[in-house]
Amino acid sequence: MPKNQVTSGKQKIAWVSKHMQIINKIIDEYRETQPLSGYVIVASVHMEAKTAYLVQALAELGAEVYATGCNPLSTQDDVALALNETPRVTVYAKHNCSDKEYWNFLKKALKNRPHIIIDDGGDLIELLRNTCLEYSDRLVGGCEETTTGVYRLKALASQNKLRFPMYNVNNADCKHMFDNHYGTGQSALDGILRTTNLIIAGKTAVVAGYGDCGSGIAKRLRGLGAKVIVTEVDSVKALRANMDGFRVMKMDKAARLGDIFITATGCKDVITWHHFRVMKDGAVLANAGHFNVEIDAEELAICSKNHYMARNNIEAYELNSGQTIYLLAEGRLVNLAAADGHAAEIMDMSFSIQLMCVLDIATWLTRDMVGYHTPSGLYSVPREIDDKVAQLALKVQGIKIDKLTEEQEDYLRNGF
Ligand code: NAI
Secondary structure, eight states, X not given: OHHHHXXXXXXXXXXXXXXXXXXXXXXXXXXXXXXXXXXEEEEEOOOSHHHHHHHHHHHHTTOEEEEEOSSTTTOOHHHHHHHXXXXXXXEEOOTTOOHHHHHHHHHHHHTTOOSEEEESSSHHHHHHTTTXXXXXXXXXXXXXXXXHHHHHHHHHHHTTOOOSEEEEGGGSHHHIIIIIIIIHHHHHHHHHHHHHOOOOTTOEEEEEOOSHHHHHHHHHHHHTTOEEEEEOSOHHHHHHHHHTTOEEOOHHHHHHHOSEEEEOSSOSOSBOHHHHTTSOTTOEEEEOSSSTTSXXXXXXXXXXXXXXXXXXXXXXXXXXXXXXXXEEGGGSBHHHHSSOOSOHHHHHHHHHHHHHHHHHHHHHHHHHHTTOOOOSEEEEOOHHHHHHHHHHHHHHXXXXXXXXXXXXXXXXXXXX
């Protein structure tokens, strides 16, 4: 069985590698010089084929990599087993492991005293400032992949508790403008469609949060024929959703109207007991935000008289008030827990940013040796990295664009 799993994992990684042409170009550029040789990297990622290919790229450029999941439900065991067979790579991850096992995997990886970390959601950083502090002695810096992790880093930085320099990969244009928007827009619906096998057209869909992710989801839902309602707490985002043609209202009101609900806020308690009790019979709930705190599944269980698995990844809750509500993937990110995550071409851009940031951090270590230490803090990804990845992406897609003439540059710089 594990042998078949390894074969299946290898096939999945081989498939995405053909569609991750930007990373392939970066690997080609740096393979000979092996700029990550001698570096230990710990990567906490959604363990599926695209992240596996990023990990392989790091190893191919010389790094010794310890990879873990960043969410117990998004780990694909076949991919984890296949990745573990890569030279210089060790994987600690198992699908649906307990919380205790999950944290132990992260600790085991950190014991290797990384020079560089790749975090997705901030759990590695959380350990490194608490129980795993002793393993941070060689840490030069790291990258954070997602919005929620960045919130956590910002909170730490504001309290002077962030002890390392971290790149805010999420805010690179080539990441959030494509991954969060188009990636989540498509893959969240992929997760819902695969899991429920229900029609979207004609239904009323409620999207909570109109940020990068939520706006992408709302647009894709409209494309599939749904009547879309948006809920927000930010006035500007709410206005934008309205002008983009969506109905905007409070969740209290939307809860009565929706057939499908998708949360993408990065906040907690977005859909709670007040909402469950007024929902339509058969309402489907899914979350695309990083943590499973947006839909209050505990309260859902408390106000239910019965609870059973309706189908793989669909829990049915029979409420005391009579309706049955369906929760997908335990309220964890539906696109990763119930599907394969974002499209390969999208993650090619995000992970090219990650890879370029890791290569950049590796140069910090050389500077550290001559006495310079990059101060702790949250850093924006340098514009040159964004530009390089965008240029490579255009090249891969065979798109050529205009270039400013000297006169135009002068006009734009001087205003005349
Ligand atoms: P964002 O900051 O661009 O948007 C979040 C929006 O939610 C904001 O407009 C905010 O005003 C709104 N919001 C906050 N609390 C709310 C509430 N209680 N009710 C209604 N609206 C509320 O963030 P982004 O990039 O859209 O990310 C959202 C979440 O999705 C984060 O947890 C992020 O980590 C996660 N994410 C998930 C991905 C996936 O693959 N499923 C990919 C990228 C990000």
